[in-house]
Amino acid sequence: MTDATAPCxxxxxxxxxxxxDRGNFHYEGDLYRAGEALPSxxxxxxxxxxxHFAESTFAIRTEKFSGGRKVIAEILDAPTDLTGRDAQNAFIVEVRDQMERFGSTxxxxxxxxxxxxxxxxxxxxxxxxxALAKRSGSRNPVDTVISLAAFKKRIKAGDQLKLIDAPAGHRLLGTTREITKVRSGDLILEGRSYLSFPRASAFACDGRLIRIAIGSEYGPDDHLLYEWIRLNAA
Structure with a gap:
């Protein structure tokens, strides 16, 4: 195959x-460095x-696999309302364009x-x-008195979690389940179910109530609200 070199x-x-016309595509970004290590x-x-996006926040992750390597940019916050699919696609293209300036294809x-x-x-x-839900006014706000890291150390088998609010139709709304095991990444609950620990930014606990944000484009403020019933509570 002969690549057509795109001028400029x-x-x-x-x-x-x-x-x-032959299907060739060639792009080399102005910030590309041949042979650059993935961490750099x-x-x-x-x-x-x-x-470039001074009012937005990103988390950068990398992956390596047999077919190559990948850089993933996760949008954590942005001033733009990305609820609509057109807005999502436009902003994703804008961010990717800036990332591709570092590459060659x-x-x-x-x-x-x-x-x-x-x-x-x-x-x-x-x-x-x-973040979008907070700007719009979250339902059931919970003060972050206990961090996620501290919560993992304090919660233990025998404690109970009562689901007191959740998105409409949640089958476990109103149920109380005992914690049978605490693991590094989740809680094992009675009934052979588990609750994964969220990211710290999606977690809030005031010592009694626990709010876990699970929002998406379809429901930015969706969340799970639990009452934490401790085994040794008076």
Missing amino acids: ASARLYSQTEHD LASRIERHLAQ RTNPLQDFWSCSFYCEVRIAQAYWS
């Missing part, structure tokens, strides 16, 4: 680059996104050929929906 490729963004690449992308789908310095992915994290 670095002057265009990834989403603005077209395939030629991720660090540069993280700093760049923080500067050659591809031809007609010949099933793809070569890139790294794969790029942008996700809207659950934390974004929690």
